[in-house]
Amino acid sequence: MFPTTSPELAADLQKRWDEIQPGIKGLDAGALMVCTPVNLLYLTGRVFNGFVWLPRKGPPQIFMRRMTPEDAAPNVHAIRNPEEIPKILLDNNLPVGKWALEGEELAWGNHVRLSRLCEASMNSQPASGSGLLRRARSIKTPYETAIMREGGLRQARAITTFSRLYKPGMTDHQFALECEHVIRRAGSLGLFRINGQSMECFMGSVLAGCNAAAVSPYDFALGGAGLDPSLPVGQNGTKLEPGMTVMVDVAYNCRGYLTDCSRTYSVGKPPEEALAAHKCCVEIQHTVAKAMQPGVVAEKLYQMALDMAAAAGYADRFMGLAQKAKFIGHGTGLYINEWPVIGARAAHEICVGNVIALEPKIVLPGIGAVGVEDTFVVTETGAENITPCAQKLMELE
Amino acid sequence: MFPTTSPELAADLQKRWDEIQPGIKGLDAGALMVCTPVNLLYLTGRVFNGFVWLPRKGPPQIFMRRMTPEDAAPNVHAIRNPEEIPKILLDNNLPVGKWALEGEELAWGNHVRLSRLCEASMNSQPASGSGLLRRARSIKTPYETAIMREGGLRQARAITTFSRLYKPGMTDHQFALECEHVIRRAGSLGLFRINGQSMECFMGSVLAGCNAAAVSPYDFALGGAGLDPSLPVGQNGTKLEPGMTVMVDVAYNCRGYLTDCSRTYSVGKPPEEALAAHKCCVEIQHTVAKAMQPGVVAEKLYQMALDMAAAAGYADRFMGLAQKAKFIGHGTGLYINEWPVIGARAAHEICVGNVIALEPKIVLPGIGAVGVEDTFVVTETGAENITPCAQKLMELE
Numbered sequence: 001m002f003p004t005t006s007p008e009l010a011a012d013l014q015k016r017w018d019e020i021q022p023g024i025k026g027l028d029a030g031a032l033m034v035c036t037p038v039n040l041l042y043l044t045g046r047v048f049n050g051f052v053w054l055p056r057k058g059p060p061q062i063f064m065r066r067m068t069p070e071d072a073a074p075n076v077h078a079i080r081n082p083e084e085i086p087k088i089l090l091d092n093n094l095p096v097g098k099w100a101l102e103g104e105e106l107a108w109g110n111h112v113r114l115s116r117l118c119e120a121s122m123n124s125q126p127a128s129g130s131g132l133l134r135r136a137r138s139i140k141t142p143y144e145t146a147i148m149r150e151g152g153l154r155q156a157r158a159i160t161t162f163s164r165l166y167k168p169g170m171t172d173h174q175f176a177l178e179c180e181h182v183i184r185r186a187g188s189l190g191l192f193r194i195n196g197q198s199m200e201c202f203m204g205s206v207l208a209g210c211n212a213a214a215v216s217p218y219d220f221a222l223g224g225a226g227l228d229p230s231l232p233v234g235q236n237g238t239k240l241e242p243g244m245t246v247m248v249d250v251a252y253n254c255r256g257y258l259t260d261c262s263r264t265y266s267v268g269k270p271p272e273e274a275l276a277a278h279k280c281c282v283e284i285q286h287t288v289a290k291a292m293q294p295g296v297v298a299e300k301l302y303q304m305a306l307d308m309a310a311a312a313g314y315a316d317r318f319m320g321l322a323q324k325a326k327f328i329g330h331g332t333g334l335y336i337n338e339w340p341v342i343g344a345r346a347a348h349e350i351c352v353g354n355v356i357a358l359e360p361k362i363v364l365p366g367i368g369a370v371g372v373e374d375t376f377v378v379t380e381t382g383a384e385n386i387t388p389c390a391q392k393l394m395e396l397e
Numbered sequence: 398m399f400p401t402t403s404p405e406l407a408a409d410l411q412k413r414w415d416e417i418q419p420g421i422k423g424l425d426a427g428a429l430m431v432c433t434p435v436n437l438l439y440l441t442g443r444v445f446n447g448f449v450w451l452p453r454k455g456p457p458q459i460f461m462r463r464m465t466p467e468d469a470a471p472n473v474h475a476i477r478n479p480e481e482i483p484k485i486l487l488d489n490n491l492p493v494g495k496w497a498l499e500g501e502e503l504a505w506g507n508h509v510r511l512s513r514l515c516e517a518s519m520n521s522q523p524a525s526g527s528g529l530l531r532r533a534r535s536i537k538t539p540y541e542t543a544i545m546r547e548g549g550l551r552q553a554r555a556i557t558t559f560s561r562l563y564k565p566g567m568t569d570h571q572f573a574l575e576c577e578h579v580i581r582r583a584g585s586l587g588l589f590r591i592n593g594q595s596m597e598c599f600m601g602s603v604l605a606g607c608n609a610a611a612v613s614p615y616d617f618a619l620g621g622a623g624l625d626p627s628l629p630v631g632q633n634g635t636k637l638e639p640g641m642t643v644m645v646d647v648a649y650n651c652r653g654y655l656t657d658c659s660r661t662y663s664v665g666k667p668p669e670e671a672l673a674a675h676k677c678c679v680e681i682q683h684t685v686a687k688a689m690q691p692g693v694v695a696e697k698l699y700q701m702a703l704d705m706a707a708a709a710g711y712a713d714r715f716m717g718l719a720q721k722a723k724f725i726g727h728g729t730g731l732y733i734n735e736w737p738v739i740g741a742r743a744a745h746e747i748c749v750g751n752v753i754a755l756e757p758k759i760v761l762p763g764i765g766a767v768g769v770e771d772t773f774v775v776t777e778t779g780a781e782n783i784t785p786c787a788q789k790l791m792e793l794e
Contacts, residue, residue: 036594046626049595049614066720068612104506107594108498109527111505130506181578189628190599197433197504198446202587215465217446229443230653230731231586256627323463334627 001059002046003073009045012143016042016136017054023132024056030097030122031055032129033114035082036105038193038334039133041256051082055095063088082114086121096122103128105195134195138331138339139353144257145377148333148355151188151254152375152386155261158186159389162248163265166396172235172246173227176206179250189253195335204250205234208267212247212369215323219337221359222247222320222369242268245278245368246396247361251336258336260357261387262373265396274370277362278393280312281371284360285391288328288342289376292356292383298346302328305342305360314362321363329358332375354378355386398456399443400470406442409540413439413533414451420529421453427494427519428452429526430511432479433502435590435731436530438653448479452492460485479511483518493519500525502592531592535728535736536750541654542774545730545752548585548651549772549783552658555583556786559645560662563793569632569643570624573603576647586650592732601647602631605664609644609766612720618756619644619717619766639665642675642765643793644758648733655733657754658784659770662793671767674759675790677709678768681757682788685725685739686773689753689780695743699725702739702757711759718760726755729772751775752783 001010024032032054034040037047043060044052050064059075063085067078077088089096099118101111118126165178180203184190192201199218207224216223218233226232240246249262264278284305292301305328309318319325327343333355340348361371372391376383398407421429429451431437434444440457441449447461456472460482464475474485486493496515498508515523562575577600581587589598596615604621613620615630623629637643646659661675681702689698702725706715716722724740730752737745758768769788773780
């Protein structure tokens, strides 16, 4: 490990390796080889320029492109390029064998380069360790959970000040900029990491009025048209007018871990219709959260939400209008879109350590979106909301 | 094209395709197949969920996963997954043939999927179109240049207000948050796109005092240690104290295009040493910019900067201390790190349409970084600064 790693983090990293190592054997690989920022952070507690090689047993070896004297440790090796790695492993009497790479999470160029290395040295094609890593990351360790609790609390505290940022005549974007600024001042690192190349976002979105119903290219719960064709997500410059609802969904990055929390506002007095639909979303969230116990199948939770929305007469407006999100919740952590998803055909069981954002939302034509989103930690005794702040629909005055 | 494309953009897109199409033939491919946000934007003027298939001749075909009625056009096709594309091409009597994929820019999972398709339908391995796209993107069209001029001007105007954001007792991070906020309020979309997986950044960095010399895992000109091991770049919480210099380097995103501009401040009266080194950087930038004519080899410009820094006695402190950036400029555009680089072993010639950030910087031990960065457009008659604002070292009071 890096010499700067605290004993607390070191003990926690051991838990993460323990979680992954049996899976390396399961992939018929000798080691997992990692180089993307999120997985480096997950396996070592820090982002650096280089590689982590985690064998089936024992601690990982670290290969750094820009090693400093402070990084020096028996298992930290300076390299100029990854082609040096096999020889260093051999020189250290470490087992060579097939590597599992990050698969879907890796850029093609890196995959080709590491594959060639794996084939030349180990005479075998690499396996894909992407699922193994995603599964491990979906079950947060105590150390990770503590960070997310801290982030959630800071985010919740910042959110309680959002309604005071509103000034009559603002656009959704002007309001969004002030919310972002408060989230940054509350300590968020800002960076919004999304797994995969198909979604992009700055820090989150503020959706007002009809923009809540915009069809989105991205698989967010509600997208919004965005301000520009180069980033078609979120606020679109709508002027905030009486009778509209405004959904603020800006994430918080605490030491790399993203918590997600949305709150709904109305410009002036909310329409009765908005209050009723909002209340339904809150009830759905509470009911699903209560049912989100270890062992329950995720799809059941999704179906529960759909059934409640339908029973209340919102089937056509729940999770979007013309385009509907096929989920009401998603794992979050180092990426905003970690496993598990609470959606259609989600056959996996909820586990202790899952951190899941539950976001039942309804889009009301001509008014806007209503609903709530909170981040929950799944414990032995059930799901606990770690972004606690008032859920009621708040008036902007 | 999309029905919403303006005639002006349509004419410009035609120029971009014309630039790329001869290269498709050069790769012995029949078409270029693109799906990453930046390249979709480059080829169609907008980010969407899907694919662009650009043949050797004629307009591209667009395949959209979430097509709306407003997108309907003869060359826009709704798909659920890319496996439907070959049949649609055949049904439309379009030539099939080997595809060039985005190569290094593409996620491995997408590459595998498209490669399989290419192999199954066309019985050939795909080529890599990454270099072709990067080369084309490095030569901005008039439409793109106009956007970057607009962004540069807005950025420059915002920067003139930075020194007023300072309050005694601030940390580098507090100052950074206010600068970011001003850049956002000046219309930046915020998103900071970087090509490749090895660098991450939020909106830029503010480097004060000794943090300017921090060894960085990233290949930015100066890195900074950052606030957290999960994002080791930029400000590190340094309290701004008299005698320090502060380098503010926050990018501006105008309709997807990033302009880059850094300015240097001193807390209170600047040390003589800082003034002298700063002046040297300004002179280097002016000299290099003047020499940055179409046809000149990039490495010569880099060497010119090194020679000037050495002649002034800054060889050991130019572009870093323990770790030195091996470049003094970089292309910018849809990514912050576009071609060309103005660095060591950069054998390419400067072209009309290149947009290049020139950032000669010196790190003074115990004081901080000094220097300037501006974004230049290369025209027939030379390089023009598109981020015009005072370059002098400014006092924060």
